[in-house]
Ligand SMILES: Nc1ncnc2c1ncn2[C@@H]1O[C@H](COP(=O)(O)OP(=O)(O)OP(=O)(O)O)[C@@H](O)[C@H]1O
């Protein structure tokens with residue numbers, strides 16, 4: 001899903017034009033200019049991202065265009081691994097800094113030549129990723145910027161993430177189902193990445209584009225947030241928000257931000273809530289090919305509250321009931337708090353992290369009674385709805401093995417419950 005650009009305030013255009021070249025880092029003061037001044041600022045003002053960048057810029061490698069052309073076999077389309085709103089991503093290999101040893105596999109993003117906007121995002125990405133350092137944020141190795149006779153070229157070189165994105169694993173049927181525990185671990189670590197940006201840096205960073213396609217997965221399925229082109233510095237002390245043009249991705253951006261252009265870290269919290277529902281349901285935030293009432297994920301799930309019996313009906317059928325229902329309900333409740341209408345009522349990301357840790361514990365403990373009979377009822381409903389998904393004998397066998405395990409604990413369970421299990425057995 002691509003980003004959208006909706007410039008509410010055209011008078012800002014001139015300000016944005018003042019976005020500098022990377023080497024003029026200190027002049028990059030767009031975010032400062034746009035901050036809302038509500039009350040007197042505190043005496044100790046934290047350094048801005050460009051200032052912090054000045055300090056750390058030497059950690060980034062500066063590549064020539066020909067080096068990156070060589071690294072990607074002239075941007076060979078066979079090496080293209082993805083395409084986003086801002087350009088194409090290629091797999092490539094570069095020499096180590098000292099020229100010795102094995103080549104390093106990297107991902108190289110080549111920005112489309114769409115002028116100022118692309119350049120601004122490229123600057124933001126280099127500056128933010130040049131400053132931040134966290135196991136759940138993708139590492140920027142270096143960049144390339146050339147303004148030659150043959151036009152402007154802007155490229156970014158990242159550590160290579162071999163397991164694509166969370167989006168690919170949730171929605172692309174070519175990938176095997178992402179297990180429940182892996183989903184939980186991914187959202188926990190993604191939340192830790194956001195917590196670092198919001199709460200653990202000298203200057204607060206608002207990511208502004210949290211979505212499943214920006215959660216990349218390494219060889220062990222450890223998640224790392226990518227794409228910092230839309231990131232912004234948060235409000236300075238005494239201010240409640242940053243006023244900006246509204247940018248982000250449909251289906252993930254917080255409604256209060258879309259309506260007012262007032263950006264806070266709670267806008268990221270909203271987007272995080274959307275992704276929580278994506279991992280629960282296996283559905284994208286917007287799916288145009290569904291019946292009208294099901295197209296918008298958040299509208300659809302509202303009909304199945306976390307506490308209700310029918311909640312199980314929204315669970316991703318690909319999980320084949322291999323999840324803790326208790327944990328799933330708690331996760332949905334957490335998502336609901338992230339999606340509260342009033343931004344200030346949403347939890348901070350560090351609180352979300354704490355809740356997720358507890359949910360993972362509940363899920364690990366996962367007593368068999370936890371996977372209640374509603375789950376089994378749901379199975380019957382799903383079987384009715386999508387026989388092709390549940391009809392495969394292999395998956396039926398696996399489900400049966402699970403149900404058999406459950407039945408070892410049915411001692412005190414009502415006969416009705418047991419009958420439902422039996423029905424599940426024959427579908
Ligand atoms: N560091 C990386 N390592 C491996 N693959 C990557 C890396 N960065 C990006 N990709 C691949 O390229 C794809 C496109 O990424 P990109 O960020 O350009 O677009 P997007 O996230 O799909 O959309 P948007 O432009 O809205 O962010 C990703 O989904 C991923 O598969």
Ligand SMILES: [Mg+2]
Pocket residue numbers: 084213214226227
């Ligand atoms: Mg992206």
